[in-house]
Amino acid sequence: MDFFENVLIIFTIPAEYTEQSKGILRKCIHDAGLTEAAAIHCLSVLDEHFLTDDGTSFLIVDCGGGTVDLTTRKLLPNKRLGEVTERTGDYCGSTFVDDEFIKFMKLKVGESAMNSLETHRYGQFQYMVQEFCRRVKLPFTGNKEDFKIFDLDIEELCPMLKQYVTGAERERLEKDEWIIELKFEDVKAMFNPVIQKIIRLISGQLSTGGVCTIMFLVGGFSESKYLQSRIKKTFNYIRTIAVPKQPQAAIVRGALEYGLKMDVIETRVLKYTYGIETENVFNETTDPEHLSIDGRYIFKFYRLVEKGREVGVDETFGAIFRPLEHTTHLRFSLYTSTNLNEVYCEGLEKLGELIVDMPDTHLGKERPVEFKLIFGQMEITATARNQLTGQEYKANFRLEF
Structure with a gap:
C-alpha cells in the first residue's frame, strides 16, 4: 500500500460496511504504519515547543476510531527521525466507546x-449511535460540573426500536415515557475501559523507550477532553503533552510530507524477526518427528535479524549459503516471527521466496550463494548472488510496520 492509498483509505469507510468489513479495514490501516506519517507531521511541530536538540525523544499516540497506535521517535541530525522502540497498538479507539454505549442500551x-x-433497521440503529456521539461522547469532559443529564428519547431518536422491546424492559420504559437517562457516571463508565487500555499502552511504551521529553496525541479520538485529561493526569511527569491543531489531520499531513521527502525516516525498530528456511540434518533426540523429511532432514528457521533491533534505511543483513550436493536450485523462503529465538518455520508467516538456479551439480556443495535482506523505506528487498557465475536474483516484499 503506497502513501497515497494510506491517505485515501482514511476517507473511504462506507457507513453500510458490516462490522467484519470494518474490522478488516481497521487491520489494513493498522498494518499501514500510519503512526510514521503522524511522527513526520509532529517533527514540524517540535519547533513550537523549543525541542530541536538532536537526541530528543518524543512519543506519538495515534488515537483513531478503531485502533490506537504508538511509536517513540528520536530527533537525529538534519531533522531526520529514528525509532526508539518497537511500535505497539491495540483495538481501543473511539468506536469502542460506542460499543460500550450499545452495551448500556x-x-x-x-x-x-x-x-x-x-x-432489521440498521439506519435507525446507526442514527442513534451517531446522535450519542454528537451530543454526548464528543462534548464529554470528565468534569461533573460540565455535564448535563442527557435524555435519550426513543420515540424521537429511534421510534422503530419500540416494536422490539418486550417484557419488564417494555413496562419500565412505558412508565418512563420511553426516555432513558444518560447520567454522568453512565457516560464515564463507557469511556473508562477504553481509556484504561490506552493508558496501559502508553505505560508499556514509556517503560521500554527511556526518557521521553514530549508526548503528542493525534487522531480523532485525541480531541476528547476526557481522554486528554486522563493521560495528562497519569503521565504528569512528562514535560509536555501536546495535541497538535487539527489532530485528526496530522496523519494526512504527515503522509503528504513523507511523500514529498521520503528520506526523513532514518531508522526503524523491527516489529518482527526475519529469517529463512534452511535444510538441516534431523536429530531424533531434539527435533520433532512430525517435521522430519524421511527421518533424515528437517527444515529450520535461520535468523537473519531479530525483532526489536533498530535498523537504518537500506541497512543490509545476510550470509553465505550452499545447496545440497545434487540439487539444481537453492530456494530461499522468507519468514517472519514474533519471537527472538524461533527454531522451526511451522506456523510462521511466509512473506515469499527467491529461487536461485544451481545447474553445476558436479561441484557438490561448493556453490556459494550470498543472500541479503535490505530494509528500505517502504519494503524489503531480498537479493541472492551466485558467487560462481555472478548471476543475481531479486524480490521485493512489504515491510511490516
Whole structure:
C-alpha cells in the first residue's frame, strides 16, 4: 500500500460496511504504519515547543476510531527521525466507546431488541449511535460540573426500536415515557475501559523507550477532553503533552510530507524477526518427528535479524549459503516471527521466496550463494548472488510496520 492509498483509505469507510468489513479495514490501516506519517507531521511541530536538540525523544499516540497506535521517535541530525522502540497498538479507539454505549442500551431495552434493531433497521440503529456521539461522547469532559443529564428519547431518536422491546424492559420504559437517562457516571463508565487500555499502552511504551521529553496525541479520538485529561493526569511527569491543531489531520499531513521527502525516516525498530528456511540434518533426540523429511532432514528457521533491533534505511543483513550436493536450485523462503529465538518455520508467516538456479551439480556443495535482506523505506528487498557465475536474483516484499 503506497502513501497515497494510506491517505485515501482514511476517507473511504462506507457507513453500510458490516462490522467484519470494518474490522478488516481497521487491520489494513493498522498494518499501514500510519503512526510514521503522524511522527513526520509532529517533527514540524517540535519547533513550537523549543525541542530541536538532536537526541530528543518524543512519543506519538495515534488515537483513531478503531485502533490506537504508538511509536517513540528520536530527533537525529538534519531533522531526520529514528525509532526508539518497537511500535505497539491495540483495538481501543473511539468506536469502542460506542460499543460500550450499545452495551448500556442492551441493559435498558434488552439485548434481543437491540440486536433486532441492528439487523432489521440498521439506519435507525446507526442514527442513534451517531446522535450519542454528537451530543454526548464528543462534548464529554470528565468534569461533573460540565455535564448535563442527557435524555435519550426513543420515540424521537429511534421510534422503530419500540416494536422490539418486550417484557419488564417494555413496562419500565412505558412508565418512563420511553426516555432513558444518560447520567454522568453512565457516560464515564463507557469511556473508562477504553481509556484504561490506552493508558496501559502508553505505560508499556514509556517503560521500554527511556526518557521521553514530549508526548503528542493525534487522531480523532485525541480531541476528547476526557481522554486528554486522563493521560495528562497519569503521565504528569512528562514535560509536555501536546495535541497538535487539527489532530485528526496530522496523519494526512504527515503522509503528504513523507511523500514529498521520503528520506526523513532514518531508522526503524523491527516489529518482527526475519529469517529463512534452511535444510538441516534431523536429530531424533531434539527435533520433532512430525517435521522430519524421511527421518533424515528437517527444515529450520535461520535468523537473519531479530525483532526489536533498530535498523537504518537500506541497512543490509545476510550470509553465505550452499545447496545440497545434487540439487539444481537453492530456494530461499522468507519468514517472519514474533519471537527472538524461533527454531522451526511451522506456523510462521511466509512473506515469499527467491529461487536461485544451481545447474553445476558436479561441484557438490561448493556453490556459494550470498543472500541479503535490505530494509528500505517502504519494503524489503531480498537479493541472492551466485558467487560462481555472478548471476543475481531479486524480490521485493512489504515491510511490516
